[in-house]
Amino acid sequence: xxxxxxxxxxxxxxxxxxxxxxxxxxxxxxxxxxxxxxxxxxxxxxxxxxxxxxxxxxxxxxxxxxxxxxxxxxxxxxxxxxxxxxxxxxxxxxxxxxxxxxxxxxxxxxxxxxxxxxxxxxxxxxxxxxxxxxxxxxxxxxxxxxxxxxxxxxxxxxxxxxxxxxxxxxxxxxxxxxxxxxxxxxxxxxxxxxxxxxxxxxxxxxxxxxxxxxxxxxxxxxxxxxxxxxxxxxxxxxxxxxxxxxxxxxxxxxxxxxxxxxxxxxxxxxxxxxxxxxxxxxxxxxxxxxxxxxxxxxxxxxxxxxxxxxxxxxxxxxxxxxxxxxxxxxxxxxxxxxxxxxxxxxxxxx
Amino acid sequence: xxxxxxxxxxxxxxxxxxxxxxxxxxxxxxxxxxxxxxxxxxxxxxxxxxxxxxxxxxxxxxxxxxxxxxxxxxxxxxxxxxxxxxxxxxxxxxxxxxxxxxxxxxxxxxxxxxxxxxxxxxxxxxxxxxxxxxxxxxxxxxxxxxxxxxxxxxxxxxxxxxxxxxxxxxxxxxxxxxxxxxxxxxxxxxxxxxxxxxxxxxxxxxxxxxxxxxxxxxxxxxxxxxxxxxxxxxxxxxxxxxxxxxxxxxxxxxxxxxxxxxxxxxxxxxxxxxxxxxxxxxxxxxxxxxxxxxxxxxxxxxxxxxxxxxxxxxxxxxxxxxxxxxxxxxxxxxxxxxxxxxxx
Numbered sequence: 161x162x163x164x165x166x167x168x169x170x171x172x173x174x175x176x177x178x179x180x181x182x183x184x185x186x187x188x189x190x191x192x193x194x195x196x197x198x199x200x201x202x203x204x205x206x207x208x209x210x211x212x213x214x215x216x217x218x219x220x221x222x223x224x225x226x227x228x229x230x231x232x233x234x235x236x237x238x239x240x241x242x243x244x245x246x247x248x249x250x251x252x253x254x255x256x257x258x259x260x261x262x263x264x265x266x267x268x269x270x271x272x273x274x275x276x277x278x279x280x281x282x283x284x285x286x287x288x289x290x291x292x293x294x295x296x297x298x299x300x301x302x303x304x305x306x307x308x309x310x311x312x313x314x315x316x317x318x319x320x321x322x323x324x325x326x327x328x329x330x331x332x333x334x335x336x337x338x339x340x341x342x343x344x345x346x347x348x349x350x351x352x353x354x355x356x357x358x359x360x361x362x363x364x365x366x367x368x369x370x371x372x373x374x375x376x377x378x379x380x381x382x383x384x385x386x387x388x389x390x391x392x393x394x395x396x397x398x399x400x401x402x403x404x405x406x407x408x409x410x411x412x413x414x415x416x417x418x419x420x421x422x423x424x425x426x427x428x429x430x431x432x433x434x435x436x437x438x439x440x441x442x443x444x445x446x447x448x449x450x451x452x453x454x455x456x457x458x459x460x461x462x463x464x465x466x467x468x469x470x471x472x473x474x475x476x477x478x479x480x481x482x483x484x485x486x487x488x489x490x491x492x493x494x495x496x497x498x499x500x501x502x503x504x505x506x507x508x509x510x
Numbered sequence: 511x512x513x514x515x516x517x518x519x520x521x522x523x524x525x526x527x528x529x530x531x532x533x534x535x536x537x538x539x540x541x542x543x544x545x546x547x548x549x550x551x552x553x554x555x556x557x558x559x560x561x562x563x564x565x566x567x568x569x570x571x572x573x574x575x576x577x578x579x580x581x582x583x584x585x586x587x588x589x590x591x592x593x594x595x596x597x598x599x600x601x602x603x604x605x606x607x608x609x610x611x612x613x614x615x616x617x618x619x620x621x622x623x624x625x626x627x628x629x630x631x632x633x634x635x636x637x638x639x640x641x642x643x644x645x646x647x648x649x650x651x652x653x654x655x656x657x658x659x660x661x662x663x664x665x666x667x668x669x670x671x672x673x674x675x676x677x678x679x680x681x682x683x684x685x686x687x688x689x690x691x692x693x694x695x696x697x698x699x700x701x702x703x704x705x706x707x708x709x710x711x712x713x714x715x716x717x718x719x720x721x722x723x724x725x726x727x728x729x730x731x732x733x734x735x736x737x738x739x740x741x742x743x744x745x746x747x748x749x750x751x752x753x754x755x756x757x758x759x760x761x762x763x764x765x766x767x768x769x770x771x772x773x774x775x776x777x778x779x780x781x782x783x784x785x786x787x788x789x790x791x792x793x794x795x796x797x798x799x800x801x802x803x804x805x806x807x808x809x810x811x812x813x814x815x816x817x818x819x820x821x822x823x824x825x826x827x828x829x830x831x832x833x834x835x836x837x838x839x840x841x842x843x844x845x846x847x848x849x850x851x852x853x854x
Contacts, residue, residue, distance in 0.1 A: 169681060169722045173748045173801055180750065180799040180819060187795070187821035188600060188832050192608045194649070202608060210764060262653045359772035378770035382763050383828060390762075390784075395771040423770060449765045450702040452607035456649020458700055463764035 192454040196241045199453045200232045203245055207252070209384035212446050212465045213475055217252060224251050238263070242457075253476075254462065255418050256448040261457040271415060271442045278414040278439050278486040278498060279351040287494045288316055297337070300330030306341055312507050315343040315405075319364070322420035323356030328401065331367045335405045345408040345506030347499060348428075351438060355419025358447070365427050366400035368409060368434075373397055375427035376445075377467040389465070397427050408509065410502030411436045413480055418442035425478050426468060435505050438484060438498045440477035586629030586852050589812065593841020594619035595639060597818070599660065601694075603709075604830040605765040606701050609647035611658055618643050620662060622841055627669075630852055633684060633719060634669035645696065658698040665691045666798075668751065670719040681722045688717040688751040688798070694833075704765035709824070709831055710782070713756025713789060713796065719749040742806050751798040758794065759786045760829040787826065796822035804843070810851050812843040 192198050204225050208214070214221055228248040232241070238261070246259045246266030259266040289296050291307040298304075301324030305316045315338040319326075338346060346368075365375075375397045379389040411428050413421070413436055422441040428434040446462025453459065467473055482501060490497045504510070597620050599613045620641030627634040645658040670686030695708035722745070729740040759782045761767070769777045787793070802816035816839040824831040845851070 169677075169724075170746060173720065173722065173746055176748055176750075176799075176801075180797065183797060183821060184600075184834050184836075187797075187823050187834050188602055188610060191610055191648070357772070358768055358770060359774065362772045376770070380762060380764050380766075380769070393769070393771065445770075447703060447764075447766050447768060447770055449704045450606070450700070451704065451765070452609060452647075452701070454608055454649075456609070456647065456653055456655065460702060463766060464770060466770050 194454045196232045196234065196236050199241065199455050199457075200229065200245065200248075202453055203459060204228075204248070206451060207249070207461060210381055210449065210463050211252065211461045212379075212381050212389070212463050213252070213254065215386050216465070216473060216475060217254075219251060224248060242266070245457075245459075249459065249461070252461065255442055255444050256446060257459075257461045259457060259459045271418070275415040275439060276485050277352070277416070279416065280486065280491050280496060281352075283491055283494060283496050284318060284349065284499065288496070288499055289318060297334075299333050300327055301325065302330055302334055304334050304337070306338070306343060309503050310507065312345070312503075313341065313343045314503060314506060315341070315346040316349070317346060318349045319353060321353055321356050322358075322360045322424070323354075324360075325357070326360040326363045328363055331364055332401050332403070335367045335401065335403050338405055339403050343407075345410065346405060347410045347412060347502045347506070349412045349499070350417050350421045350424060351412050351414040351498075352416035353418075353421040354416060354442075355421050355444060358420050358423060361420050361424045361427065362397065362400075365397050365424060367403070368405050368428075369397045369399045369431065370404065370406040370433075371399065373430045374469045375430055376423070376469065377471070378447075379465050379467070380447075381463045395427075397430065407433060408506045409434045410505045412438050412498055412502055413441045413478070414439045415442045415477065419444040422474070422478055423466065426466065426474065429478070430469060435482065435502075436478070436480040437482040437501050437505065438480050440479050440483075441474075443475045443477040445475050585847075585849055586627060587810075587845055587849060588847045589626040589628070589843035590846045591622065591624035591626050591635075591637070591814065591841050591843045593622055593814070593839060595622050595641075595818065595837045595839040595841075597643075597835055597837025599643060599645070599662070599835040600833065601645065601660075601696065602830075602832040603696065603707050605761055605763070606698075606704050606707055607647065609649065611645040611647050611650075611696070613643040613645045613660060620837070622839060624841075626843055628852065630672075632669055632671045632686070633721070634667070634686075636667040637665070639664040639666075656698055656700045658696045661693075661695050661697075663693045668717045668749070670717050670749070677722075680724065681720065684719045684721070686717050686719070687714060688753065689714045690751075690753060690756075690796075690798075701765075703768050704761075706767040707761055707765070709758060709760050711756055711758035711789065711794075711824075713753035713794070715751060715753035715755070715796075717749060717751040719747060721745060721747040744806070745804040746802065747804070748801045749799070753794070753796045753798075755788075755790045756794065757786060758789050758824060759783075760824070760826070760831060761785070763828040785829065789824070793825050794822065795825070796820070802839075807842070810845045812845075814839065814841045814843050816841075 192202060208221050228244055231244045242261050242264055249257045249259055249266060250268045253268060255268055255271050257268060289303055289305045295306045301319065303318040307314055317334065375395050378393045378395055382388050382390045411425060411434055413425055417425060422443055422445050425436055425441050445466035447464040448460045449463040450458055450460040484498055484501055487497045601611045618641065620639050622637060622639050624635055624637035640663045643660045645660050668686060668688035670684035672682060672684045675682050691712040693710045697706055699705055723743060725741045725743050728742045762781050762785055768774060799819045800816055802814055805813040807813050818839055819836040821834040
């Protein structure tokens with residue numbers, strides 16, 4: 161009798177635990193079916209709910225659903241599905257929008273390809289950075305040089321990518337160097353700098369700031385509604401480091417100046433001694449998130465929006481103070497007329 | 511996969527009952543959750559009532575009222591518990607993916623460290639469980655994608671008091687409380703600016719415990735083991751907990767970690783505060799269950815083999831999260847007090 165009760169109790173307790181364990185599917189939803197239709201719908205819905213510029217872009221997202229849904233069918237190849245989804249995403253005309261699969265990556269190219277490049281790296285290196293080879297330094301990710309023009313001493317900074325980690329000591333050194341050499345002005349060349357880490361924006365710009373200033377306003381998506389954004393977050397720049405450079409500074413931009421570089425440009429607009437010269441930046445002022453489709457492909461798009469202190473939304477590009485394209489004749493002669501325009505600003509203040 | 515196997519066995523071979531449909535019908539709906547809450551609270555109320563109504567019944571085995579030969583009240587025993595937990599964890603974090611991420615948990619066990627109190631009239635524990643594992647979803651395993659690094663840090667404490675004994679005091683039913691705190695983060699570089707997902711929550715609720723002690727004749731050699739004594743006492747226990755209220759914080763709806771101000775840690779703390787949410791059964795349903803076998807060792811220490819299972823659903827449409835964790839614990843409980851061992 162005792163053994164029987166032992167067994168019954170043990171069996172009951174085991175049974176209870178098994179029953180509890182069987183609740184797994186009560187707590188975990190079934191995965192969405194991995195088929196073209198479900199992947200398409202998941203992506204379309206996520207963009208509809210979380211993309212921060214849908215209204216700004218003036219798109220009828222429902223109409224886009226109908227247009228691309230008609231191209232989805234069972235049995236389509238992975239490549240065909242990728243093409244449809246990527247084309248749908250490219251309707252957003254946004255460089256922060258990508259679809260990544262094991263075999264392909266979608267990029268929206270027209271932001272840069274529909275405009276002149278306005279940058280010739282060889283001309284910049286040969287005729288400006290290396291004008292006085294002894295003065296050419298590579299300090300961390302910053303190429304920098306000092307040269308004289310018409311008796312005016314110019315400091316030149318070329319920063320190729322905000323993805324290149326910028327240490328405070330790198331910028332401190334360059335600014336100290338320019339101050340020690342008593343340069344009259346600085347050219348910061350961020351053309352074709354496609355962006356990177358936002359933290360580098362502040363590491364860089366805060367060494368060129370004279371006082372705390374409002375750089376821009378950021379808003380984050382907080383819900384699926386078109387205007388579901390959180391409170392305005394005021395983003396400031398402020399003097400950091402033992403020295404700052406506060407003289408005339410020409411900021412050179414082109415359509416390839418994107419994302420973090422646009423944030424840098426927007427922050428620089430709040431400094432009265434900065435002048436942006438060249439073409440509009442490419443924009444990309446929203447911070448992108450990333451997520452995954454049921455089939456494992458990842459995608460990204462912007463989930464924040466950034467406004468200037470005057471509430472301008474320049475997601476499609478920040479206009480320069482001086483709009484000027486690279487002159488191919490000057491370029492062929494070894495001159496960059498955008499750089500020359502920057503030198504002119506430093507000399508004349510105009 | 512372990513639980514799934516249990517489900518299959520349970521559903522198709524032993525029980526012939528579809529538990530999932532029963533539970534699906536009961537728990538996810540508001541009325542189901544209310545019913546479950548009412549039923550559980552009723553059970554606890556009845557238990558409490560039973561305690562009040564039957565003092566004489568308890569007197570003869572209420573050790574807390576007994577004195578030893580020197581007149582001191584008999585206390586219980588305290589054990590230090592340490593050992594690995596071979597746990598499989600599953601997550602669905604809808605901020606970054608609709609897919610279930612499952613750990614290959616049997617590769618990297620979590621470490622459990624705990625204090626266990628076995629007193630004449632109550633049982634209590636304070637456990638810490640920590641470790642890292644790797645997760646991936648089915649497409650991720652297929653494509654050999656970057657794995658998610660999962661960090662788990664969990665603290666559970668509970669105390670249950672004796673309500674009633676059955677079967678000649680061999681089966682004991684006790685009821686009490688539990689308190690949980692958990693920090694989990696999942697890092698996957700493939701999600702770029704959404705690579706860092708976390709959930710931090712704490713909650714408290716009710717706990718229900720059944721303990722059954724039994725003896726095994728061990729006078730003969732068993733495999734390669736020669737037992738010293740002719741019989742050994744074992745104890746099997748099952749504890750079920752349902753948290754009722756607490757708080758949770760999750761990443762923002764957008765899921766991002768780097769904002770336009772470039773201040774990572776400040777943003778992280780700000781988001782944790784901004785997304786702190788009160789939870790109760792309307793938005794956070796959780797179940798904890800554990801079945802354990804305690805076997806005697808020398809020097810009054812104990813071998814503990816347990817199957818732990820925990821599941822939750824955070825039903826916030828903006829940051830929905832679901833998780834299930836189940837695993838086998840094999841640990842040693844070292845008696846760390848100098849008192850005589852009580853029967854329980």
